[in-house]
Amino acid sequence: xxxxxxxxxxxxxxxxxxxxxxxxxxxxxxxxxxxxxxxxxxxxxxxxxxxxxxxxxxxxxxxxxxxxxxxxxxxxxxxxxxxxxxxxxxxxxxxxxxxxxxxxxxxxxxxxxxxxxxxxxxxxxxxxxxxxxxxxxxxxxxxxxxxxxxxxxxxxxxxxxxxxxxxxxxxxxxxxxxxxxxxxxxxxxxxxxxxxxxxxxxxxxxxxxxxxxxxxxxxxxxxxxxxxxxxxxxxxxxxxxxxxxxxxxxxxxxxxxxxxxxxxxxxxxxxxxxxxxxxxxxxxxxxxxxxxxxxxxxxxxxxxxxxxxxxxxxxxxxxxxxxxxxxxxxxxxxxxxxxx
Amino acid sequence: xxxxxxxxxxxxxxxxxxxxxxxxxxxxxxxxxxxxxxxxxxxxxxxxxxxxxxxxxxxxxxxxxxxxxxxxxxxxxxxxxxxxxxxxxxxxxxxxxxxxxxxxxxxxxxxxxxxxxxxxxxxxxxxxxxxxxxxxxxxxxxxxxxxxxxxxxxxxxxxxxxxxxxxxxxxxxxxxxxxxxxxxxxxxxxxxxxxxxxxxxxxxxxxxxxxxxxxxxxxxxxxxxxxxxxxxxxxxxxxxxxxxxxxxxxxxxxxxxxxxxxxxxxxxxxxxxxxxxxxxxxxxxxxxxxxxxxxxxxx
Numbered sequence: 173x174x175x176x177x178x179x180x181x182x183x184x185x186x187x188x189x190x191x192x193x194x195x196x197x198x199x200x201x202x203x204x205x206x207x208x209x210x211x212x213x214x215x216x217x218x219x220x221x222x223x224x225x226x227x228x229x230x231x232x233x234x235x236x237x238x239x240x241x242x243x244x245x246x247x248x249x250x251x252x253x254x255x256x257x258x259x260x261x262x263x264x265x266x267x268x269x270x271x272x273x274x275x276x277x278x279x280x281x282x283x284x285x286x287x288x289x290x291x292x293x294x295x296x297x298x299x300x301x302x303x304x305x306x307x308x309x310x311x312x313x314x315x316x317x318x319x320x321x322x323x324x325x326x327x328x329x330x331x332x333x334x335x336x337x338x339x340x341x342x343x344x345x346x347x348x349x350x351x352x353x354x355x356x357x358x359x360x361x362x363x364x365x366x367x368x369x370x371x372x373x374x375x376x377x378x379x380x381x382x383x384x385x386x387x388x389x390x391x392x393x394x395x396x397x398x399x400x401x402x403x404x405x406x407x408x409x410x411x412x413x414x415x416x417x418x419x420x421x422x423x424x425x426x427x428x429x430x431x432x433x434x435x436x437x438x439x440x441x442x443x444x445x446x447x448x449x450x451x452x453x454x455x456x457x458x459x460x461x462x463x464x465x466x467x468x469x470x471x472x473x474x475x476x477x478x479x480x481x482x483x484x485x486x487x488x489x490x491x492x493x494x495x496x497x498x499x500x501x502x503x504x505x506x507x508x509x510x511x512x
Numbered sequence: 513x514x515x516x517x518x519x520x521x522x523x524x525x526x527x528x529x530x531x532x533x534x535x536x537x538x539x540x541x542x543x544x545x546x547x548x549x550x551x552x553x554x555x556x557x558x559x560x561x562x563x564x565x566x567x568x569x570x571x572x573x574x575x576x577x578x579x580x581x582x583x584x585x586x587x588x589x590x591x592x593x594x595x596x597x598x599x600x601x602x603x604x605x606x607x608x609x610x611x612x613x614x615x616x617x618x619x620x621x622x623x624x625x626x627x628x629x630x631x632x633x634x635x636x637x638x639x640x641x642x643x644x645x646x647x648x649x650x651x652x653x654x655x656x657x658x659x660x661x662x663x664x665x666x667x668x669x670x671x672x673x674x675x676x677x678x679x680x681x682x683x684x685x686x687x688x689x690x691x692x693x694x695x696x697x698x699x700x701x702x703x704x705x706x707x708x709x710x711x712x713x714x715x716x717x718x719x720x721x722x723x724x725x726x727x728x729x730x731x732x733x734x735x736x737x738x739x740x741x742x743x744x745x746x747x748x749x750x751x752x753x754x755x756x757x758x759x760x761x762x763x764x765x766x767x768x769x770x771x772x773x774x775x776x777x778x779x780x781x782x783x784x785x786x787x788x789x790x791x792x793x794x795x796x797x798x799x800x801x802x803x804x805x806x807x808x809x810x811x
Contacts, residue, residue: 175614179607180600273601277594278651281563282615283587283658509567 173284173292181297184262188304195250196311202243203315209234210318215325227327234319235329244319244331247312251344254308255356256381258301263360264373266293267507271368286507294500298357305353313345324426336481337428339389346485351492356381358499365506388488394430396487399474406434406464406471413460416443418471426478437468516541516576516662516694517562523570523718524557531557533718534571539696539711541662543725544688546709547698548788553715555698556595559666562696563592576662588618591660591693595667597651601640605633608650609657616658624657631683645676649683656687663688665697669704681708702785712784714791721791726784733787736764736777747774754790765790 178185210216214226234240267290270276280286313320323335334341342348359381364373402421410420416434421427434442449463476484517539524532532554539545547555560566561573564581573579578586599608605628613619628635631649633642639650648668655663668684669677685708688695699705705712712729714721722729733753740762743752751767765782766772772779 173615176611179603179611274594274596274598275600277563277565277592277598278600278654280565280581281587281590281592281655282612283584283617284615285581285584285587288584 173289174296176279177293177296181262181300185300188258188300192304192307195247195308198243199247199311199315202239206234206240206315206318210321215322218325224326227322227325228329230322231319231327231329231332235331240319241331244316247308247316248340248344251305251308251312251349252340252385254305255301255349255352256378256385258304258353259356259360259377259381260374262297262301263357264364264377265370266297266361266364267503268364268368268370268373271365272370287504290504290507294358294361294503298354298496298500301357302350302353305349306347309344309346309349335426335428337476342393342485342488343385343389346482347489348485348492351489351496352385354496355384355492355499358496358503361503362499362506365503392491393484393488394476396484396491397476397480399430399476402473402475403435404471404473406461406469411461411471413445416445416464416469416471418473421473421475424475424477428476428478428480430474430476432471432473434464434469434471442469514541514577515539515574517573517696518575519558519561519571519573521571522558522561522568522573524554524561524566525569530718532561535715535718535720536571537713537715537720537723539694539713541694542692543711544685544695544697544709545711545713546705546726547696547713547715548700548702548705548792549698549715550792551700554718555700555715556666558715559592559664559696559698562664563590565592584617588616588658589661591655591658591663593648593651593655593663593665593668596671597644597648597668599639599642599647599651602638604636604638605642605650606635608639608654609635612654612657618659620657620659624653627653627657627687643676645672645680648672648676648680652680652684652687656691656693659691661694663693663695665695667698667700669701670699677704684708702788706784712788714788716792716794721794722787729787730782730784732769733765733767733782734772735780735782735786736766736772737761737780738777741776753787754794 210230213230215223215230218226267276270279279289319332320336320341323332336342336345343352356377360373360377363376363380364370367373367376404418404422406416406418407422410418410422412419418429418432421429436442445460446464446467446469448467449460515538517537519538520536522532522535523530535554535558547558549555557566561568562575562580564579564586575586576589578589580590581587600611603611609621609624609628612624613621627649631646631653633646633650639647642650652665652668655665665684669680672680681704684695684697687693697705697709706726709726711723711725713723724732738761740757740760743755743762743764746752746764746766749768749770750772753765753767755765756763765786
């Protein structure tokens with residue numbers, strides 16, 4: 173059965189290996205130069221507040237190059253797309269094509285049970301899908317390491333701004349790619365078994381997976397672990413003056429800021445600079461903080477501390493792996509008692 | 513001899529429509545059994561239930577004394593060739609043989625190789641480029657080289673041209689003779705069955721209309737023709753299967769255990785095709801009352 177799985181899968185496997193190799197070559201060609209730029213930058217010798225400006229300088233110079241922004245975005249796009257691609261092209265046809273071409277009558281009448289047939293196919297192809305996505309993620313994490321470090325130091329440009337908790341970075345780093353890959357693959361296989369036609373199953377797989385990819389950071393991830401709340405004095409450097417929302421969590425470096433808003437002493441939300449403080453924010457004075465503080469206006473912040481990164485990664489991956497297992501289970505049920 | 517397929521009240525439903533209802537039959541071992549009936553009689557459903565590809569919604573089915581597809585051992589005992597002989601288009605002939613060898617402990621590599629040689633199949637050729645006849649031969653090779661005790665073939669020759677049809681059936685009979693297989697072969701073409709089957713089951717609207725060794729069936733049925741008369745006035749022991757009348761003449765196809773002695777009748781033998789058609793139209797006539805359905809009989 174392992175032989176048959178490989179024989180039917182080898183073209184896809186070799187295609188994936190070739191794509192992975194091409195991506196690896198691109199990273200290997202540009203990665204050492206990126207690391208060299210980082211080593212030669214002012215970041216390595218900075219102290220205290222100078223580090224942020226050194227990081228900003230480093231990132232601004234990177235953004236001005238022609239190569240690094242392209243590879244940076246391409247990598248994220250590939251890691252986000254890889255589960256969808258394997259789900260569509262490996263998962264959806266796995267059962268659907270056998271039903272469509274009626275070759276299941278051949279496969280399921282050899283001296284091997286359908287359960288075993290499906291178990292071997294799902295395991296080998298599913299693990300391959302997970303391995304491909306995670307390999308992309310790990311090699312990309314190696315490449316983007318200097319950029320991540322600069323962002324952690326407070327560096328930010330229009331392109332390089334996402335910390336490790338930001339939507340795109342969180343889902344493409346760590347162990348979450350494993351969960352997304354397993355889920356997309358199992359989803360493709362299941363829709364194929366249900367719809368029994370490859371092309372519609374591919375479309376449905378893509379739609380559901382894209383919805384899951386969007387719903388997770390927007391609606392689910394902030395609630396996986398009940399976030400902490402704090403009420404802090406406003407610091408001018410960590411404030412968006414327009415909306416009076418915080419841009420960093422005071423005293424919590426590397427934390428994930430989920431939401432924030434200014435409140436007055438009565439506890440009511442304030443969203444614009446009070447008239448009394450308008451004068452403290454202008455061409456000459458750029459620090460409304462002391463004025464706001466004197467008005468009793470403070471900031472409520474909802475956040476996840478930095479040390480919850482791996483627990484959150486674990487929970488999100490666990491959710492997708494559990495969904496993948498449940499979907500795989502439904503495939504077994506579907507295949508073992510099939511109705512034409 | 514024991515039964516290779518034994519069903520009791522067997523039924524299978526697709527959504528709300530029953531494809532097979534209350535089917536009770538027993539297929540004896542050691543025969544090449546023709547399962548014949550019009551399209552929609554439930555032949556494919558019955559064979560799919562026998563292979564375990566489908567699970568019954570009502571009744572029971574036992575194949576070689578076991579539950580269909582219950583485990584690897586049961587699967588190894590039954591060979592199946594589905595309608596239109598599906599094969600993997602992207603895999604070569606040699607790949608298919610390797611597939612058979614990997615997935616069947618009882619695989620006879622020598623037999624498979626000899627068959628492929630004799631049939632002039634190019635091992636390197638992709639199965640998707642084979643002709644319909646070659647594809648059927650390849651699928652049959654896979655089904656017989658696993659050394660089953662029972663071989664089930666669903667309309668194996670329906671899509672083949674007359675020459676390929678003849679070759680396939682000759683080849684099938686050779687395999688049967690070599691391996692002492694029991695075979696159940698479905699078809700709506702009586703002419704094909706006549707050449708190879710020694711046992712016949714006529715299935716119409718899920719019901720077994722008649723079943724028995726071909727020779728006995730032919731010996732027990734007669735065509736009577738004589739002056740027009742009411743079939744009800746016939747002596748006991750004659751079962752009228754079909755009757756047709758003209759103004760002056762009545763022609764009956766009857767089943768009887770003994771000879772027909774009434775001198776008013778001209779008695780002649782009946783061919784298998786006429787016999788089967790008589791039973792099929794009988795069933796179709798009955799069924800047409802509740803649901804009109806197209807009866808397709810090819811020659």
